[in-house]
Amino acid sequence: MPDVNEVSWSVRAAAGSIVWDWSSGGPDPRQLLPVRRPTSGALSKHVPVRAFTATTGSHLRLESGLEHDLVRMVDRDPAVTWIVSQPCLLEWGSGRSTRRHVPDLLTTGADGAISLWDVKSREAAASEAFAEMRALTADACTRVGWRYVVFTGLPAVHRHNLIWLHGFRHRPAWSERYAPLLLESCAEGSTLSDLLACSNAETAAVMWHLIWTGRLRIDLTQRLVPSSSVTS
Template identity: 45%
Template sequence: MKFHDGVKTRWMWQVQGAPPLHKLAPIRTPRSSSKNRHIPVSAYSHTNSGVLHLESGLEHDLVRKLDRDPDVVLLIAQPFRLEWRTDDSVSHVPDLLTQHTDGSVTVWDARSLEQQDDDFRTKSGVTRHACDRVGWRYRVFTGVSTTERTNLLWLHGFRRRPLWADRFEEEILRMAERDGQTVGSLLGADDGTGENISVVWHLVWTGELRLDMGTQWTLYTPISARSRRSHV
């Protein structure tokens, strides 16, 4: 593992317990090379309020998906190197680690189904077993559909809360709590400035407004508030 002060250390869980995740830094920085088919990506994380250095576009898709999850409070790219011995010394660096509001941890590998060869499946199995032993989850992200990816890319432009959001949020959410609301009915409430529209899409990004991420959105796509609130 590597910490923010640049010091790398061999962490022994059985002796030292759980590592301080808020102090972890990426164990390595992805770089292009003749042997590396991936193209490194620098992606801004709203959750971290900082840049993550990723190894591929698939990892970027995963970050875009996780970055709008209100349950995720921390993302760490290339979080550690797991080492073990067979006949030789073997190691694996997972792609991402997320910490959640309840303190739980998920370790991620991003790998499409067609790129999951025997070597990856072996390393993935060892990583899953190691995570199980310490109470962490392990997931393999294989990608999203073209439609969901397009929707995520669109919402990516509305991550920042508009300065004028206070003037529109309550009314937008009240409208969305009514039955039969659509994208068109919420966007149609705009006064021509585009301010209401930008707040609608920001609320979709945060999850306060719910849309089916797997379908192509039109003005007739149903939309609703995340939860119905009681009003006095």
């Protein structure tokens, strides 16, 4: 295994790519640009996409559906304040023995904590081929005070619920007309059936948006049915 003390971090901003000098502190995540652009070819297993995120108000370049699942999850998390795809290049060793790795995502928290994410299927995350890179990346993050997470996906029901809610991430222009009433009606608990029974298209859209933001709470790990409990 390469010497973990020799790790270098390369990042890219508007001025170009640089090897980051940690003696001056960490980079500003809001200034970071992807260090590479995901591409695909005839034999590629994944198809790159551009996914809009409400957190940044811009599009992220992603290279797999599993990455899109992660973005859907963190984009609605009120504790996440910024998201960057392909955020840095880590290198260990030198010459022909150099090991390189580009993590898939970076997120910042409201408390200033930074998390670096690798996105792998459960099989790939458990493989011997990934074990060394996982250990190297985790150690590199620990040394600079960042959190390292390997995302392997969500249970099918949770994933499908997030895909549905993803269509309501944009705040409706008429939201303030209905949001207070919906929040008040759910203060002591309600059900989806109760809310939808007295909804028109506008109030329903606001309801789903409030669920996406978390202002209305519902158990997304379970199937959404008429009796699903909704609280504010």
